[in-house]
Amino acid sequence: xxxxxxxxxxxxxxxxxxxxxxxxxxxxxxxxxxxxxxxxxxxxxxxxxxxxxxxxxxxxxxxxxxxxxxxxxxxxxxxxxxxxxxxxxxxxxxxxxxxxxxxxxxxxxxxxxxxxxxxxxxxxxxxxxxxxxxxxxxxxxxxxxxxxxxxxxxxxxxxxxxxxxxxxxxxxxxxxxxxxxxxxxxxxxxxxxxxxxxxxxxxxxxxxxxxxxxxxxxxxxxxxxxxxxxxxxxxxxxxxxxxxxxxxxxxxxxxxxxxxxxxxxxxxxxxxxxxxxxxxxxxxxxxxxxxxxxxxxx
Amino acid sequence: xxxxxxxxxxxxxxxxxxxxxxxxxxxxxxxxxxxxxxxxxxxxxxxxxxxxxxxxxxxxxxxxxxxxxxxxxxxxxxxxxxxxxxxxxxxxxxxxxxxxxxxxxxxxxxxxxxxxxxxxxxxxxxxxxxxxxxxxxxxxxxxxxxxxxxxxxxxxxxxxxxxxxxxxxxxxxxxxxxxxxxxxxxxxxxxxxxxxxxxxxxxxxxxxxxxxxxxxxxxxxxxxxxxxxxxxxxxxxxxxxxxxxxxxxxxxxxxxxxxxxxxxxxxxxxxxxxxxxxxxxxxxxxxxxxxxxxxxx
Numbered sequence: 001x002x003x004x005x006x007x008x009x010x011x012x013x014x015x016x017x018x019x020x021x022x023x024x025x026x027x028x029x030x031x032x033x034x035x036x037x038x039x040x041x042x043x044x045x046x047x048x049x050x051x052x053x054x055x056x057x058x059x060x061x062x063x064x065x066x067x068x069x070x071x072x073x074x075x076x077x078x079x080x081x082x083x084x085x086x087x088x089x090x091x092x093x094x095x096x097x098x099x100x101x102x103x104x105x106x107x108x109x110x111x112x113x114x115x116x117x118x119x120x121x122x123x124x125x126x127x128x129x130x131x132x133x134x135x136x137x138x139x140x141x142x143x144x145x146x147x148x149x150x151x152x153x154x155x156x157x158x159x160x161x162x163x164x165x166x167x168x169x170x171x172x173x174x175x176x177x178x179x180x181x182x183x184x185x186x187x188x189x190x191x192x193x194x195x196x197x198x199x200x201x202x203x204x205x206x207x208x209x210x211x212x213x214x215x216x217x218x219x220x221x222x223x224x225x226x227x228x229x230x231x232x233x234x235x236x237x238x239x240x241x242x243x244x245x246x247x248x249x250x251x252x253x254x255x256x257x258x259x260x261x262x263x264x265x266x267x268x269x270x271x272x273x274x275x276x277x278x279x280x281x282x283x284x285x286x287x288x289x290x291x292x293x294x295x296x297x298x
Numbered sequence: 299x300x301x302x303x304x305x306x307x308x309x310x311x312x313x314x315x316x317x318x319x320x321x322x323x324x325x326x327x328x329x330x331x332x333x334x335x336x337x338x339x340x341x342x343x344x345x346x347x348x349x350x351x352x353x354x355x356x357x358x359x360x361x362x363x364x365x366x367x368x369x370x371x372x373x374x375x376x377x378x379x380x381x382x383x384x385x386x387x388x389x390x391x392x393x394x395x396x397x398x399x400x401x402x403x404x405x406x407x408x409x410x411x412x413x414x415x416x417x418x419x420x421x422x423x424x425x426x427x428x429x430x431x432x433x434x435x436x437x438x439x440x441x442x443x444x445x446x447x448x449x450x451x452x453x454x455x456x457x458x459x460x461x462x463x464x465x466x467x468x469x470x471x472x473x474x475x476x477x478x479x480x481x482x483x484x485x486x487x488x489x490x491x492x493x494x495x496x497x498x499x500x501x502x503x504x505x506x507x508x509x510x511x512x513x514x515x516x517x518x519x520x521x522x523x524x525x526x527x528x529x530x531x532x533x534x535x536x537x538x539x540x541x542x543x544x545x546x547x548x549x550x551x552x553x554x555x556x557x558x559x560x561x562x563x564x565x566x567x568x569x570x571x572x573x574x575x576x577x578x579x580x581x582x583x584x585x586x587x588x589x590x591x592x593x594x595x
Contacts, residue, residue, distance in 0.1 A: 027513075038393070039411060041481045042417060042482065046421070123315035125316075134331075139538070147556065148561050148564075149340070157328075168325065168328075171322065172329035276421055277420060280417075280420045288493050291486075292496060
């Protein structure tokens, strides 16, 4: 193909050029059309959720439901504290619990996984490949398979009804180790570590001052996923005290109240969407970079 | 593919290494390895609740036999799960590839659009997802859907007009009625494709430009073959995600079964399910490498 095209007359070239030009203009239109259509589809449910959270009760009951709100009201938000007043715990407590649990879990998870990823990618010991194989295998498993046995362990080590129920099981997740190991192998050369070691940096120093800054895109991405998962997690039958419950558990309680509670449920949902979005805005630019290393080994 | 052998730098003596890996490894053993073995044991025994907790009695493959041969419900749900994946997979791969191709170009507002398509990945988990899908209906007959696609065009009319075979028009109709679901499941795949596109050497494009290749040729002879590994990754990811999503009919029915206290049966069905998923994925990966990738390289 190449040879044939190489020997072209100037005339032909010009025509090819003009053809491409018009095509790309049409292409531009198609791009715009496709992006807008797909973009609409991806945000519409969100807009609908926000709109619904501002609907007064009579608009919520209209059938078929309307998309936009006609007379917006913030009554759904204002009534939230009252709705929960019979639960003896103020709404702020649930919000605090959610934030506390999510932030603490994510930080511990990142540090632990990064340390493991560092060792798995840079140290040699027997069974290293086996561990990595198991990690990939573990990525495939759904939480439901493990729910009951995990419950047995949680009750076995006597941490039921403590914050640890949220934190500890999450630490077994393997996505963080997987992503960060791939990233370290792609972006942290042995020579860099050797140089640091010759300059007298110890093990911890190398980890904190060299590895962690270099793999920043990877751990920011893992932060995003971890935050998202912990934020939405509902522990099964391991939390009983009302003052230890998190927002997702409240949402289930509110939705159990039927269709009249739709507005309140949407209001909590909208509140619940905000923190992950903030985390995303902070880590957003790094996601693509971190993902590119996920495919290194495929 | 990089296959570099790490000799490990001198300072990383195994003693320190062990210390570094220990916290994660402990958590992994305690909350993954032990539970997974336990659930395998559950699937092979009769589990009953008594005062001391759970009592197990080994019964061998009885639960597997029951679930597969005697109870027709599971095999039916399994069929639904597999067929729905078969129609989702190609569309998700197509949507995310096209999105990635567009989002990889330089244009104003690119960052905004990239963020837009990743948004569902961030917020659509667990309870938020359930609520969004519950209140907007099962999406196929939702308000949003009707006010958009329903008013703009009727799919079956178009299909009749174009005189398409029934199989294809069914497929298209199914895809359009689930368009939210499909676009919402394409976020991570799009990012993977963008990452893949960025790793294609620009020299290839420069060379093809010099030789006068059209955009179309550029796509088919450079971009598409270069993406073959990423495409495989995307396919694997999509399969894992769809098969283990809590909205998968199989997982959903298992969840209700588990809530009813039927731990042994649940474990058996789930183990069988994962084995089957593994086999299906294995076959697809093999077929992909055998029939598609070989041809390009």
